[in-house]
Amino acid sequence: MSAVETHAGTRVLTYAEALNEALREEMRRDARVFVMGEDVAVWGGGGVFGVTKGLVEEFGTERVRDTPISEEGIAALAVGAAMAGARPVAEFMYADFMTLAMEPIVNQAAKIRYMFGGKARVPVVFRAQEGAGRGNAAQHSQSLEAWFCHIPGLKVVTPSTPADAKGLLISAIRDDNPVVFLEHKMLYNTKGPVPAGEHTVPLGVAERKREGRHVTVVGVHTMVHKALQAAEQLAGEGIELEVIDPRTLVPFDLETIVASVRKTGRLIVTHEAYERCGIGAEIVAQVVAQAFDALDAPPVRLCAANVPIPYAASLEMAALPQVDGLVAAARGLMA
C-alpha cells in the first residue's frame, strides 16, 4: 500500500485503496459480508481497478467469489443471498453493464421489503464504476445514477474522495437496504486523506467541500473536483463558489443545499450524466420548490451533452462538462 503517514490519525490513500480498506474491514468485522463479481479474485491486482486487491488471499474464494459474465445472475443471486441472511457486495465492472441486471435490482431488490409488508430485508450493495474521460466510448462511459435514483426502495451513493469512498462504503454495507454504490473510473487513482481507525460517513449527508458567498455549485463525482478548480480560478476575480458534494443521492440532503442557496441566491448543478432527466433536473426542481424566494437567477445545469459519449478526445471533451464551462456559467450568473 502506498499509504503515507501525514500526521497521527490520517493517511493519504487512493480512492481504490480506501474502498479496499472498507471492504477488508467490514469482511473482518462481519462474516456475513462477501464479495462477488467478475474478475474480483484472480485478476492480478485485485479487480480491474484494484479495489479487491488482497482480499481473496485473506478471505478465500468462498467470500471473494469470481463469477461468470452473468450480470443479471450476479444481481439476482446477491438479492437471494441477502434474503437468506448474507450481506453480499456485488460488483459490476462498469455501470453500463448494470443494464443487464435491471430486473433483479429494480423489480426485486428495491421492492421486496415494501411488497412483503416490511417483513423482509435485502441488505445488498451493488457496486459499479461510472464515468468518462478515458476514451472508453459510449458503452463504457456512462453515468446512470438517475435511473437508480428514480426507483423507490434503492439508496444511491456517489463518493468523490477517498475518505468519502471508504466511509460511505462501510455505511452502505452496514445498511439493511439495497444500496447502489457508484464509483468513478477517473477517481480510482486520486489521492486524499483518510482517517485511520474506524471511519464511517453516514448516508444522506452532504458535505460542503468549499465555502463561498456567491454561487452554490452542487457536483457529482469528478464534477466536485472540477468545481473546486473553477472555484480556485474564480477566487482571483472575486467570485466565490460554494461547492457542495451531496455524496448520497438517495436519500438526498436537500437542506444543506437549500441553506446554501438561501445564502448565495444562485445555483449550478453539474454532473457527468447526460443532461436530460439527469439527477440535476431533480435537484433543481426540489431547490426551486423549497427556496424559490431565495433565487436571484434561474438555476443552471452543466452536464454531459445528450449524445452517446464519443471516442475521440476532442469530441469526448466537448461532450462532457468542463472547468471552463463552470467558470463561464458562474461568471454569467454574477454578471
Place this chain on the structure above:
Amino acid sequence: MATEVVLPKLGLTQEEGTVVRWIKSEGSRVAKGEPLFEVMTDKATIEVEAPASGVLLRILVPEGTTAPVAAPIALIGEPGERVAAGAPPATAAPVAPRAAQPSASVFGSNAAAGSTVAPGDGRVRVSPRARVLAASHGVDLRALRGSGPDGRIIERDVQRALDAGARGTGTAAAVPAVPVVPAAVSARMRAVIARRMTESLQSTAQLTLTTEADMAEASKLREEAGAELERRGGARPTFTDLIVRAAAIALRDHPRLNARWTDGGARLLPEIHVGVAVAVDEGLVVPVIRRADRASLAEISAALRDLSERARTFRLAPAEMEGGTFTVTNLGMYDIDAFTPILNPPEAAILGAGRVHRRPVAVGDRVAVRPVMVLSLTFDHRVVDGAPAAQFLQRVKHVLEHPYLLLLP
C-alpha cells in the same frame, strides 16, 4: 530530428510510472527494439525497448524519477541534432485539443438567462430574491432599473436602492452587513443627511401639529417600572422608550400614519417599525425597532439602549437602520420645548418630543405645577390629512397620560 522516447502506458488505469533503470547511457548507440530502460508501474517492473535507432542523445528523466504517461523521457537521434535543453516532462493529460463546438440541440436546458418574456412588453421582471427583499423593506420595484439579464431586477438592484436610502453607511453597493467605521463616515454622512433633508422638504407636503401631554403619571410609571427592571438587572426606561411604545400603540389604531407615498397613492405598511433618531459624532443615525407594537416596554427599552450604544460607536449593521415606517426624535435632553421635525423619507410621519418641564398649567379652574411635554408631529399631507393626523397625536397623548396602556400587549 530527434525521436522522443515517452513513458509508455502499460495498463488500463496507469497514469504514471517510475523510471527504475536506464539500460543504455547517454551518448551510447541504441538499436530499435533493443531494451532501453525499465519502468515500474503500481503492478510490475517492465523493460521497454527503444522505439528508434540512433544515439541516446539525452536522458530527460533520470533513474528513480516518476513521470506521467506519455511524458518524454529521453531523446534518440544522431549526434549534433538539435535538442531542447533540459526539456522538462510534459503534463500527464492526454493532448488537450480544442473542444469541438457541440451543436446546441444536444444541450437542452439553460438557454443562459434566456427569458421567455419578450423585452419591452412592459412587465417588470424581478428575481424572487429581489422581490422578497423589496417587499420586506417597502421598496417600490417600479422605481428600479434592473441590472440582471434582460433587465431583470435582481437582489443587488434592490440592495443599492436600500443603501442609497440608508443613513450612516459608507459603501452603497456593499451587500454583506459590515459594521460602519467612524473614520470614513462623517463627510459622507453629512452629504447624505444634506441630500435627504432637502429632498424631504422639497418632495413632500409636510406640516407639524403640536400638543402637550401631562407626564406626571408617565414619570411615576417610569420610576416604579424602572425600579423593578433594575431589580431584575435591567435599567430604567427612558422617556424616549415610553414615547416609542406609545407611538407604536397609536399607530396600530391609526394605520394611516404608518404609510408612505407611492406613484399609486398612499400605501399602508403591514408592519410597524419605529426608528429612533440618535445623535452621533458629527451626525445622526436612526436605528429601527422592528415590530415595535408587538414588543413590550421592557423589550423596547433594552433594544433601544443597545442600538443607541452601538450607533454611537458605529457598530450598527445596515439592516438595523433600514425598514423603518415611523420615526421618533427626542430633543428634550437639550431643553427644547417644541420643534418641527423633518420627515424621514419615505415615511409619512415623524414624532418629535421636547423636554419634560414643570410649568404652571390649568387643572380645572386652578393653577397647578405639572410636568408637561410638547409632542410635535410632522406628517405628509399627501398621505394623510390633518384630522386623522391630529387624532393620532391625540391618541399618543392619551396613552402617555394613561401610561398603564403602555404595559398592555
Place this chain on the structure above:
Amino acid sequence: MSAAVTSPPELSSAQLVDMLRMMLRIRQFEQRAIELYRDGVMRGTTHPYIGMEAVAVGACAALRRADRITSTHRGHGHCLAKGGDPRLMMAELLGRAAGYCKGKGGSMHIADVEAGILGANGIVGGGMGLATGAALATKVAGRDEVAVCFFGDGALNQGIFHEAANMAAIWGLPVVYVCENNQYAMSARADRFTSVPDPAVRAGSYGFPGLSCDGMDALAVYKTVGGAVARARAGGGPSLVVCVTYRYLGHHVGDPLNYRDKAEVEAWRTKDPIERLRAALLERRVLTAADADVMRAEVEREIDDAVAFAKASPEPDPATLAEDVYA
C-alpha cells in the same frame, strides 16, 4: 457433484394425511379466491393453481421449515404448502392491512420469509436468481438449508435460468429447480416454444441431473423432488425436476382460453391429483372414506374462516403509504 440422486425418507401415515389435507386446502383456497374475484371483492387479478396441487405439496413435503422456496405469479399453492397461513393470505388477496404484506403486495407478492417463503413473484423467472442466491448464502455460511425454485415451462426460456443454473452448477449450490410444466405459458404451448421436446434435458447443458416426473401424482413428485433435495443437502449440488402437470383453468381469471380445447382439459381432469392421492390413501388404509369427507368439511370451514377473517379486516390506512420502503 457426482452423488447420484438419492431417495427421500419414507412418508409416514400422518404425513400422507397432511399431504391430502394440504391439497384440499389449496384447491378450496383457489376456488374461493376465484369467487371473491368474480364478486368484485378482490382487485387486480389472480392465477389459479387448480389441478397442479400435487407439485407444490409433493415438493414441500420434502422440505424443512428452514429450507426456502421461491414461487411464481401462480403462487398460492406453494405458499400454502410451505406453511403459509390461509387467513393472512386471504387478507392479502383482499388488500387488507392484516394481510401478509399489509395490503401492499397482493396475490403475486405473498411472502413469509420466516417460514422460508421468499415470495411469490410477478416477474416470470424472477425467483430463479433469488433461490440460487439463497443457496449461495447457505453454502458460504456452511449451513445445510436447501432452496427450491418453482417456475413454469415458460420461465425455462428466460435468460436468467441459464445464468442461475450455470452458477449453481459451477459452485455446486444446494438448489433444486422444480419446473411445473403445465404445457402452457399463457397461450404459448410448451411443445412449440421450447427448443427441446423434453425440457429436462436442458440440465445436461449445466452438467447436473435433469429428471421428469408425473406432476399429477403427489407421491411421485415427493420421491423425485425429495431425492433431489436430499442430494443437494448432502452436497451433491443442483438438479432440475420437471413435473408434468396441467392447470384446469386459464392463465388468470378472465382468460378466454381459446388456445386450448375442452377435450384436452377433460382428459387431464381424469388424472386429478387430489382424487389420486385420496384413492392411494384409502387403498393403503391410511384413511377411510368417512375420514376423507370429514377432512374435506374441516378444510372448507378453515377456508370459510380465512375468508371471513379477510373480509372483516380493515383496509390499510393511506397514512401507511410511505412505510417500509426502507428498513
